[in-house]
Structure formats: structure tokens, C-alpha cells
Amino acid sequence: MAVRAGLRTAAGLAAAGLVLSACAAPETLSASDDRVQVITTTGLLADLVRNIGGDRVNVSSLVPDQADPHSYEPSLRDVRNVVYADVAFSNYLLLEQQAIIKALDANLDAGVPNISLAEGAVKYAAEIIPLVENVALDTIWLGMRVRGTGEQYGANRASDVYLSGTAVDGPGDLVAYLTESFGNPAFYVDSTDGFDAADGYRDDTATLPPDAHTHMSWAFTEPGVYRLTMRATLAPAPDERPVDVGEQTFTFAVGVDPHAVPGMEGADVLGSGHADVTVDIDAGELYLLVDPQGGGDDHAHAEVLDPASTVIEVPNKALHEIPADEGFRFLGHPGDPIFQLPQAVLGRHVHGEIDPHLWHDAGNAISYVELMRDTLIGVDPDGAREYRDNANRYIGELEELDQHVRDTIAEIPESRRHLITTHDAFGYLGAAYDVQISGFVTPNPATEPSLADRRKLAETIRNLRIPAVFLEPNLVTRSSTLTEVADDLSVRVCPIYGDTFDDEVTSYVEMMRFNAESLRSCLSEPAEREQ
Template identity: 75%
Template structure:
């Protein structure tokens, strides 16, 4: 709800700004096309295609993390006056960035999602494969479909709210953000209240998104959780009801002995989600169900389960003690044993099915450039010749860059071509240039690593005998686990760029050349 209220303020400010004199940052345009991008990498691609016919700015400043950046009023001001907008999307950017972009662009302004659009220009995409090697089921929440029949957009919100819990004790669903701070989705201990069409015990997700969380149960027994789903198409429209459903948990008891559910399917391992399907209502099918993804890769092995005939097992091996931190007192007194399905990925981690870091394969960046070229030509036909010439020259530079990265990485012996990084952002680099992605501290840069993450990282480095690990300069402050483990094993710590530029790597070409050189210099010797 915080984001929704904030966005209404931005919309009001955006309308007000439209009637004011243009700010200094945009006043010296000389008739040039104003382009706004979400990240600095996209800004650089646009500048190379647009040349002196465009003025380009990015919402996420260089050195900032696009996964977590919250846009400012100055950012919104640039959006209001933009003639064209480019985002990466595929849920790379913090949802507040996308909302600010989509809500404040003028009518008719092209708003291009490059990662999705570049597929038509031969960009290659790879799925996100998540770790499902857990002792108990990994249970999250998911939204499937686009909701286009409702008029939904990527800036819309899906609200999945708890309405009631029955069982022997309290239950809570929450995520642990960076530095261990919990954020509630559901907490039955204080009841379920509704206000203005929204409920306090609500998970909010964009379309086609997925999030992780922990599920805690105060006492063993059978729990039933009732939930209702709504679609908020825009912040100022009444949420559209999508349906309701009840989910059953067998906590520390035999899941096959749940009353009134003989022969029920038991979900006890792998990856599953409480799922809202935005397109199911149109097909006259239930909109809320359990989606089981046993391999964690969304590769077609997903199975839909009817919650009325499915039991989610929370086994006795899922016992955990309540932490001493006061922030976790909602779980009980410190040291009290509870049953808990682990969040598995610590930190706020909302994502889609596809790895969004396409530009780590230079061939994909070429596809971005071609889409940018065609979009600018559509917006500014008078500049078509210049845009084509700029794009042709830049593509030639990128093709040379692709060869440079490939030849440089090839100088590393295959047995040493192991990349261990701060977070999971280099799958495309690995697939394109034959680098084995052997480990990372966490899947998401905002995550705080667990003790299990640290042990796994230590074992990986020791077993593979890697000479170096790599951290992203903008995430250095969050990379203490990586640097401490490397120091304890006498392993070098080198740098690699993932999502953002800075003064040393001020352009996309410089960034990719730096990455290739860093890999060779740190792994080949």
C-alpha cells in the first residue's frame, strides 16, 4: 500500500509539473528528442544510437542497484517530459521504478521493454533456475498471466490477502529482508482486518511475478488458511475480485491423516507457490491454486494442484528456534521451538521466470540496439538516416567487443573457468562465453546470506580450487561474506560489473571489456 499511495502523489505532481516551466536539466534540448531509461547501461546504448539528436537520462543513477532503487521526484520530472522511454523489465527493476515510469509518461509516448522486445531481434533468453535442494518444500507466492482482459499493465498490483486461519496456534508468512529485518505478509495472531478494499495481511505482487517467504507455525497440527485475491489495475480504481481459496498445512503430523481429505496429494519437497492466475477467470477456471515446480526452472514440468485436495507438509525436521532479535517476537519467546518452512532466499526477491540480465551476452545488447534504433526512427522519422548510421557503426563496435570477450575468456584454461560472484547476474555471460557459473553468495543483491549460504560458498571455493572470486563494485558494502570467505581461504577478490556503470566503466563497452580482462587476469594465472 505504501507504493500505491506514493504513486498517487507522483501522479498529482506529474500533472502539476506538466504545466510548469521545464526544469534546468531538460531546458537546453534545442529540439532534441528526450529519452528516459531505467538504467545507465540502457542510457549508454541509447546515446550511441541517438547521437546528438537525443538527450538521455536514466532513473537509476550510476552505482545504484536497479533491483532496489526507489525513484525520486526529480526522476519523475524527467519521465513527465520524455518523448520515449526504455526499460529492461522482466522484473529487473524495483517495481516502484516501473510504476513511476508507466504512470507519469504522457499519452502516446512509446514505452519499450527492451528485454521482451529484443527477442524479436534474435536476443536469446534463458530461464531462472532456482535452488530446490531443500529439506522441506520451498513455498512462495506467484502471479501468472498478464490480466490484459481486465486492462492490467505491468504497473498493476495483485493482492493476495489472508482472511482466516484455523489451527492449534498462530501462523505467519513473512520475508526476511536485508540485515535480517522481517516484513509481514500474513500474521494470524492479530486477526484479519479489512479496510478500503485492502487487507493488512496482504502480499502485493506485479503481474507475472514470484516471491519467496518463510511460513511459521506456533504449534503442531492441521492448519487451514483462507485467502482472497484482487487485481488493482491502477492505484485509483477499486480492486477487481478474482476469487478465494483455502490451503491446508500438515504441521508436524502425518499429512495423509488430515480430516476430510482422504487420498489428498501431499507436497513435501521442491518448489511450490500459492498462485493467482489472472487469465484463469477468462477461461472460467479457478483463479487461485497451488503450482508445483519440482525442478525450479519453469521448463514445462509445472503442475497445477487443487488446494481442496492437496496438503502442504511442514515436517518435524522443519523445527526451528525463535531468534533472540526483538523483531521476531511475533513468533514467540526467544528459543521457543516452532515449525517453519524456510524462505530459502533471504532478502526481498521478486522476479519473473526469465533471467533479466540479457546484456551480459553482447549479442543480446546488439538486439537491444536494433530495437532502440527502430523505436527512435518511429518517434523521429527525420532522424532516420542518422539513427541507422549510428546503429550500424555501434553494432560493428559491439561485434568486435563480442569477439574480444570471447577471445579473452578463451585464454583461461577450462579447468579454471569458474565464476563465483556476489549475486546471480551472470548466467548470460557464462552461457555465451563458456564460463561456468559455479557459485554466488545469494541469488539477489538485496539478500543477506545465511549460515548455509556461507558454508556452501566455502565448500565450493575449496573444492574447485578457484584462484579468485568476483564482487560487483556497487555491492562492495554488502559483500562482506564473499570477502571474508575469500580471505580465510587465501583467494583473490577481483571485480566484475553486473547491473550498473561507474567512473571506471562509464560505458557498456568499457564494462564488458573490463569484465573480460578481470576474468582473464584473475583466473588464468
């Protein structure tokens, strides 16, 4: 097979010789092997390549099984393998330790394809998820809005519309407020001092002109179900008495399962995007106007939801500790826990990076396979038919895998599909297969959890009555916080595989099947402990 570009230069071989002299391990890739020599960063990527390349490829991975690609440092033997590679595949998007990427980029021969799969797979229809800068911001952004002109009331642009909180039923206090330019809070609804009927519509009230909206923060002092009753009135002119437009009750699930709110089973759950508590002064109604794209009233994606059959989710990732700053005393004492939906101002608050763990959606793995197939064909055109045939067969297997994972997870009651892990690595699994990523110890496995991280994790498990948390086998020695919290709360610790194999799980297909079945087995039964 005439696939090699020729022997390495004398200088390159001399450099490789220096590496060999320092490493007694046997060769994996070789200049004398007629097969295509492929280097990958992880064993998972190597498994995909083997399914496409078959007997025409010889594959080695830099990160060994059971090692963590986030922290693994390549050995001299690893560097030597890079020197002999005809093609290299990395996941990248900062998944791998930087030393691994440097080992590839510095030691690949000139002209050798060096493919970053997570980036390149986008051209093959891979679905990507942004990494959120602060997970507490990745919630519903809820404001207040006036929709319509109110012409039947004689309203004009100088008219005032009042959205007033009249009652709150829940385990704690609710405060809806706006943070002004210099950090001062302007209160709209505040249940801490009750609702004064004698003060009429001006108590606990947002005042807006017709066809306007405002952003705000919503804070809740205790987990549980809150029901906020709001009344809308309109004053056509300053000297005219306001007229009633309508009244409605809005339901919030704060730190608890939004699918299990008593009396609202089967309700719509509003947990992301941009939404407004809206008074329609033309229709005389209060409802939720929702736009997942954040475009507002006239956006093509905006839709109306009935508050009587909608639960607004305030998830456990919205749990904060009240800062020491004096300006936050209205929320409680410094260090006290509080749930808060954030105030939206300038759009979605995300890093520029993309979540690199694309393969937890089997559809994205298919995109990886298609990119690998075309890369191998470019390196070895004589094997084009074999690569295509192998890829087609394997894609069919991955499509069956995708359906199997979907069907298996669907057997878990929706109210129990809550995944808590060591770090933030399973967003694609959650998005593709309808699993709520309800918490993790830290965003990155190399980060030490704080005391606040531990408290938030325990609070999440208690509030959602989660029966099991999930631990990657290769991170057992670095996951004392997760196991200790689980032990304190008497919940199971179940295995889940993230980005590496071991003796039990040796392929990508096995990994995805194992994870789906582990989730079904560990989450299908309710928590048995008393809380």
C-alpha cells in the same frame, strides 16, 4: 526538428511544477529542447541510446551510476524527467526496483513509447535464459534405462532386466534411490552397506522391463571423484537363470572440477539435460543415453556417450544439508552436507520469469540496439538515416567486442573458468562465453545470506580450488559474506561490473572488456593456498 507532440497539458505541467518546487537539482530533460528526450532506467541503457541517437537525442537515466537498479528509489528530479520524455526504455523482467517502473508508467505522457527491452528484444533474436526456481535442480537429471527388445535372448514384455551396482570407488558413500509417491525411498544402489556378491544380481539392483526407464536421485556424502561399476543381466522368464548383458564403469565428479579428473582429461562433461545409465539389450552394451531436451529414447536430440570418456558432473550447487525428517536418516545425520542430483519427474523446474541480465551476452546487446533504433525512427522519422547509420556502426563495434570477450576468456584454462559472485546476475556471460557459474552468495542482492549459504560458498571455493571471487564495485558495502569467506580461504577478490558504471568504467563496451580481462587476469593462475 518537429518531433515533440506539443506542450504538456496544463494539468501535467502543474504536476511537474509541484515536483520542481521540491527539487533544486538542474533539469536534464526539457520541453524546450528540440532533440528527442529519452528517459532510461539505467546508465547502461542510456549509453546504448547515445550511440544510436548521437546529437539528435538528449538522454537521462533514472538510476545514477554506482547505484543498484534492484533497490534504487527514484527521486523527485527523476520523476520530473519522466514527464518530459518522448520515449522511455526500461530493461524490466523485474530487474529494476518496482518504484522505478511505477515512476515511468505513472508519469509518461499518453502515447509516449514505453519499451521493455528484455521482452521486446526477443523479436530481434535475443537469446533468453529461464530463471531456475532452485539452482540445485538445474543439474543433470540421471535415471536408468533399458533400450531394445532383447529378442536374441528370448525376451518379451514379461522379462526382467537387472541393472546392478557392483562396486564404488570414491571418497564417500553413493546412494541411488527413488522417492515413491508418499515420500518413501526405494533403494537401487547403496554403498553404505557394501556390495554382497553372495546375493548376486539382486543386490543394489534396479529391475526394469525391456524398453523402459526410471528416474531417481543420486546422493554422495563427500566431494571427489567416484567410479561406479554396474552390471546388466536379463532374465527372459521368471524360472530362467539371468544372462550377462554387459558391465561398465561410470565416473562422477562430485563438487570438484569435472575437466580435471585424473586419467580423463579431455573427456566429455555431462552436466545438464536428461540422461540415463542405459543397458542396450540388443547391442549388449552399457552406455549413457543423453537428451538435452528431455524427450527420451526416440527424441531427435538423443545421443549415446561412452562412459569410458564421459564425466558426469555433480556441481557444488547440488550441495544440500540433510533435513531433520526421520525419512532421510539413510543419508546421514541432520545438517550434514550431501551432494545430490535430483529426481526428475515432471520436466524442468523453473519460474515463469526470464533472467533479466541479457546484456552480458554482447549478441543480446545488439538486439537491444536494433529495437532502440526502430523505436527512435518511429518517434523521429526525419532522423531515420542517421539512426540507421549510427546503429550499423555501433553494431559493428559490438560484434568486435563479442569476439574480443570470447577470445579473452578462451585464454583461461577450461578447468579454471569458475565464476563466483555476490548474486545470480551473470548467467548470460556464462552461457555465451563458456564460463561455469559455480556459485553466488544469494540469488538476489537484496537477500540476506543464510549460514547454509555461507557454508556452501566456502565448500565450493575449496572443492574447485578457485583462486578468485568477483565483486561488483557498487555492492561492496553489502558483500561482507563474500569478502569474509574469501579472506578466510585466502583467495583474491576481483572486480566485475554487473549493471551500473562508475568513474573507471563509463560505457557498455568498456564494461564488457573490463570483465573479460578481469576474469582472465584473476582466474588464469591456479590457487596458491594449501587445501
